Amino acid sequence: MPLINPHINFNGNAEEAFTFYQSVFGGAFAKVIRLKDISSAEFPVAEKDEDKIMHIALPIGKTNMLMGNDVPEFMGKVNENEHRSKIAVSAESKExxxxxxxxxxAGGAIEMPIEDSPWGTYFGMFRDKYGIEWMVEFDPTNNGNI
Incomplete structure (x- = not known):
C-alpha cells in the first residue's frame, strides 16, 4: 500500500522552516540533502544555490513524513498562493x-517524467487534470519510503 506525505516548496528558507517544524513535532530529520550533494556535470548547481535544501524529511508519528525543498533560483520564486506544495507518494515498487x-x-501535465533520478531513486512529478501537483517516488534503498 503506498504512503502519501505532504511536500512543501520554499524560496531558500526550507532549513529554517523545518527547524521550526522540528521544534514543534520533535524527532530527527530522516534525510537532508543539499543541492551541492547532487551537483554533477549532468545536473550543475549554481554557487548561490549550493547550500539550499534539495530534500528534507521529518518523520511525524509512526508512518507520516513531512518533506520539503528549496526551489533553485533558475526555476523562479515560489508563488505563496500557488505551487507551494505537492502530494508525495512513496511507492513500494517501480511497478x-x-x-x-x-x-x-492522465490528462494532466508532466513536469518530470518518471525515471531514475540523479539522487538514486525512481522519481517523477506532474500536475493532474485538476491542477493538483504530485510527486511519485520509489526508493529501493528504503523499501519505498521517501
Whole structure:
C-alpha cells in the first residue's frame, strides 16, 4: 500500500522552516540533502544555490513524513498562493510507481517524467487534470519510503 506525505516548496528558507517544524513535532530529520550533494556535470548547481535544501524529511508519528525543498533560483520564486506544495507518494515498487504516476497524470501535465533520478531513486512529478501537483517516488534503498 503506498504512503502519501505532504511536500512543501520554499524560496531558500526550507532549513529554517523545518527547524521550526522540528521544534514543534520533535524527532530527527530522516534525510537532508543539499543541492551541492547532487551537483554533477549532468545536473550543475549554481554557487548561490549550493547550500539550499534539495530534500528534507521529518518523520511525524509512526508512518507520516513531512518533506520539503528549496526551489533553485533558475526555476523562479515560489508563488505563496500557488505551487507551494505537492502530494508525495512513496511507492513500494517501480511497478506501483508507474501505475500511480501513469494513472494520476492522465490528462494532466508532466513536469518530470518518471525515471531514475540523479539522487538514486525512481522519481517523477506532474500536475493532474485538476491542477493538483504530485510527486511519485520509489526508493529501493528504503523499501519505498521517501
Amino acid at each position: 506501483e510507481a508507474d501505475h500511480i504516476f501513469n494513472g494520476l497524470s
